[in-house]
Amino acid sequence: MQSMDTLNLNVEKLSSIPKSMEEKDKNFVYNQISTIEKTLNVNIPYPYNINIFSHLYILILRFRKHGKRDFRNHKNIETDENTMDSRYFRICDIIIKNFETYLSSKLPVIEKDYLYKYLTSYRIEHDEPSNNEKECDFTDDIKNFANNLITPMEKRLNSDFSNAKFRIDLMKHIKPMINRLENNILIKNTLLEQIKFEYSEIYFQTSYISKKLLPSISEDEIGFLTLYFAREIERNPRKIRTLITCTTGIGTSELLRVKIEKNIPEIEVIDVISSDIINSEIINDIDLIISTISIKNFDIRPVVVVSAMFNKNDQAKLKSFIPKLGVNYE
Numbered sequence: 001m002q003s004m005d006t007l008n009l010n011v012e013k014l015s016s017i018p019k020s021m022e023e024k025d026k027n028f029v030y031n032q033i034s035t036i037e038k039t040l041n042v043n044i045p046y047p048y049n050i051n052i053f054s055h056l057y058i059l060i061l062r063f064r065k066h067g068k069r070d071f072r073n074h075k076n077i078e079t080d081e082n083t084m085d086s087r088y089f090r091i092c093d094i095i096i097k098n099f100e101t102y103l104s105s106k107l108p109v110i111e112k113d114y115l116y117k118y119l120t121s122y123r124i125e126h127d128e129p130s131n132n133e134k135e136c137d138f139t140d141d142i143k144n145f146a147n148n149l150i151t152p153m154e155k156r157l158n159s160d161f162s163n164a165k166f167r168i169d170l171m172k173h174i175k176p177m178i179n180r181l182e183n184n185i186l187i188k189n190t191l192l193e194q195i196k197f198e199y200s201e202i203y204f205q206t207s208y209i210s211k212k213l214l215p216s217i218s219e220d221e222i223g224f225l226t227l228y229f230a231r232e233i234e235r236n237p238r239k240i241r242t243l244i245t246c247t248t249g250i251g252t253s254e255l256l257r258v259k260i261e262k263n264i265p266e267i268e269v270i271d272v273i274s275s276d277i278i279n280s281e282i283i284n285d286i287d288l289i290i291s292t293i294s295i296k297n298f299d300i301r302p303v304v305v306v307s308a309m310f311n312k313n314d315q316a317k318l319k320s321f322i323p324k325l326g327v328n329y330e
Contacts, residue, residue, distance in 0.1 A: 028102055029056045032095050039091050040124070047187055048122035055118050056099075059111065063103055085120065092116045121179040123172060138171045145178070146171050148213055153229060156205045158287075159238050166232045173228065181216055189220035196223070199230045239268035240325055243283060245291040246272060252308050259310040260290065266322055287325055290318070 033052060037044055044052065096112045138146075150161045150170070161167070180187065189195070196203050203226045210217050210225060244260070246253040253272045260267050270286065283289065289303045304321055306314035 025057065025060050029053055029060070032056055032098060035098070036091055036095065036119070039094065040087060042124045044122065044124055047190070048124070051122070051185070051187055052118055055114070056095075059099065059114075060103070063105070063107070088116055088119050092119065117179070117183040118185060121176050121183055121185045123176050138175065142171050142175050142178070145174055145213060149174075149209055149225075152209050153205060156209070157202065157229070157233070157238075159229075159233055160236065161229070161232055163232065163236070166228070170225075170228050173224065177221055177224070178214075180221070181214060186218065187220060189223040191227075192220055192223040195226050195230075199226055202226050202230050202233065237266065240266050240287045240322065241285060242267050242269050242288045242290055243286045244269055244272040245274065245289060245293075245295070246308070247274065247293055256290075256292070256306075256308055256310055260318070263310075263315050264318060264322070267318075 030053070033044065033049060033056075036042075036052075092112045092115045095115060096107055099111070100107050146167060150167070153159075154161050179185075203222065206226045206229060207219075207222045210222055242260075244253065244257055246256065257269050257272055261269055267288075267290075273282065283301050286301055289295070289301050291303055291305050292308050294305055295303055302321070302325070304318055306318065
């Protein structure tokens with residue numbers, strides 16, 4: 001499978017298939033993927049379509065090189081038909097029978113089992129998606145895994161991941177991901193290095209938490225999980241809960257508040273208070289303090305000193321400081 005990765009297959013652009021592959025075999029396998037999509041009324045997205053293409057093509061190569069192998073001593077445990085999803089079981093039966101006709105030979109039963117595990121290990125999108133999916137549609141194991149991932153991620157990234165659609169989308173990804181890990185099915189994340197670069201902190205935290213939950217999880221899988229959290233943060237960026245301390249009159253203080261909120265939308269001003277009454281209890285849920293004077297012997301929260309008029313230099317200073325606030329101050 002890793003070797004097939006280097007071929008840069010694209011089943012939607014047949015011209016990209018290397019000429020060294022048999023055209024007849026290539027077209028047959030492509031037609032089987034189309035059959036799966038039409039029968040189940042689904043779309044198999046990248047990179048899962050490439051993996052299934054590779055698996056089915058390798059099936060042809062294995063048969064032609066080794067013939068019908070004896071799998072009686074094979075370590076793989078066949079899936080119990082009683083627990084199988086009947087839709088996937090039927091399409092696997094159809095596809096393997098097509099292969100038997102194409103290869104003019106009976107194939108081992110385990111080939112159907114292999115294909116079933118591939119199909120249930122990928123996220124398959126229905127052509128007519130339902131907007132009525134609920135948490136009750138998932139098993140307790142999937143919901144518990146999602147909760148055990150989301151809760152510490154909220155704390156570590158100081159973000160809110162309670163959005164219902166986000167949770168459903170994440171669980172829809174987690175379900176086939178766990179199947180992949182159990183079946184030792186690898187998928188290549190071609191964006192992994194870009195994800196690590198663009199979302200380094202989110203990737204680091206996702207890696208830390210997910211490895212505690214699933215020690216065998218790969219970097220490629222962690223990269224896919226990272227994208228879900230990154231998307232939610234981009235969709236609903238966290239406001240920096242800010243306290244303004246000022247020694248000037250109320251009119252000047254409110255002017256400073258308005259100018260800050262207008263010029264720096266990432267800032268959410270919680271309150272404006274006198275620097276004389278600041279204490280640890282008041283700043284319990286605060287990320288940042290903006291002050292018009294220097295606060296001596298104070299290091300509980302970050303402090304940015306600006307002028308009461310909040311000029312362009314003050315704006316530049318505060319904007320350059322904001323990226324440093326991507327952590328949870330505890």
